[in-house]
């Protein structure tokens with residue numbers, strides 16, 4: 001019995017399913033979660049003293065790797081000056097300047113404590129500004145555990161949503177229309193039918209929560225056009241993609257600006273932070289200026305913003321994004337080659353430092369309803385094999401992997417070798 005297993009047994013008695021967020025449980029893979037004692041650079045160290053290379057990066061925030069010295073010292077320094085003020089402080093202005101510099105569409109922003117809170121607030125703002133109720137979202141995009149967005153699609157054209165979680169009122173689900181990604185006819189039909197009722201369309205412009213479903217820019221442009229024509233607000237949820245590239249957002253990379261952006265993960269430097277922002281004319285509908293209420297005891301927390309500011313400073317003042325893209329290119333080359341030579345039908349999808357191993361299905365895969373039925377069962381075995389070899393990927397076939405500045409080219413090469421071994425073992429497991 002390992003110490004991790006001991007702790008896991010105890011965790012079942014204290015925490016629901018042993019975890020504080022469902023995605024950390026191993027319900028979609030084999031074995032039980034490892035308890036992490038510490039983490040540094042590209043590595044985590046388990047309670048059993050095993051050192052693993054981490055490609056989860058806390059599901060996106062840790063673009064500099066674990067315990068980056070600048071982030072750690074900024075947190076220490078901030079803590080020595082007080083942990084929460086309930087009053088404005090300079091760290092809030094610092095982060096606002098950095099966000100606005102890189103994302104000019106954001107004239108004003110509001111800091112919150114998570115991506116979920118950012119999205120929930122942006123949706124409320126959109127409804128408050130437009131005086132409309134309906135929200136359009138896309139199947140396979142995750143926007144946090146916001147009631148109105150925990151809604152699944154039916155098939156075919158837009159259907160009124162059915163909640164995909166218990167506890168979401170039918171009335172709330174009814175106000176959400178779910179469309180398939182990459183489906184222009186469904187989008188056109190929805191706007192034709194509900195043109196003056198839709199408050200906002202929300203989308204991850206680079207959907208990265210259900211595999212990595214790179215969209216055609218033409219599809220995003222069509223959404224933008226419909227929103228412009230109908231007075232609907234467009235929200236780009238860039239909680240994962242925000243500040244992952246030198247463009248600041250994926251929207252800016254493809255030259256399409258939304259009305260509102262939601263951010264999180266990277267801008268918090270590994271502490272709990274979210275933000276939403278857009279033109280002053282929209283944002284000024286928020287309290288204390290406007291009638292849309294949104295508040296937070298710990299919003300703009302000085303420790304969290306010290307971490308975020310330190311992380312953004314490193315990214316902006318170094319060659320970080322370029323380096324990350326080069327690492328991603330190396331991964332694409334090395335891992336792509338390994339996957340191509342395996343009898344298992346995997347291929348690599350990558351955008352800069354975000355990657356995903358797609359199993360079977362269409363290429364390119366753009367929709368969440370086109371996954372191969374064996375995706376989960378095969379990944380469960382591969383995940384186990386990789387973990388045994390010291391490589392930590394997300395415990396779900398549909399979660400992407402994240403590279404950080406702490407991953408070296410040598411590590412990428414070693415990962416490709418380990419993956420080759422793990423794939424061969426997985427093929428054997430299947431026979």
Ligand SMILES: Cc1ncc(COP(=O)(O)O)c(C=O)c1O
Nearest residue numbers: 114115116142143144237239240
């Ligand atoms: C695109 C997107 N939006 C929103 C969220 C919710 O963020 P949080 O988990 O910080 O509430 C996530 C989380 O993974 C996300 O990926």
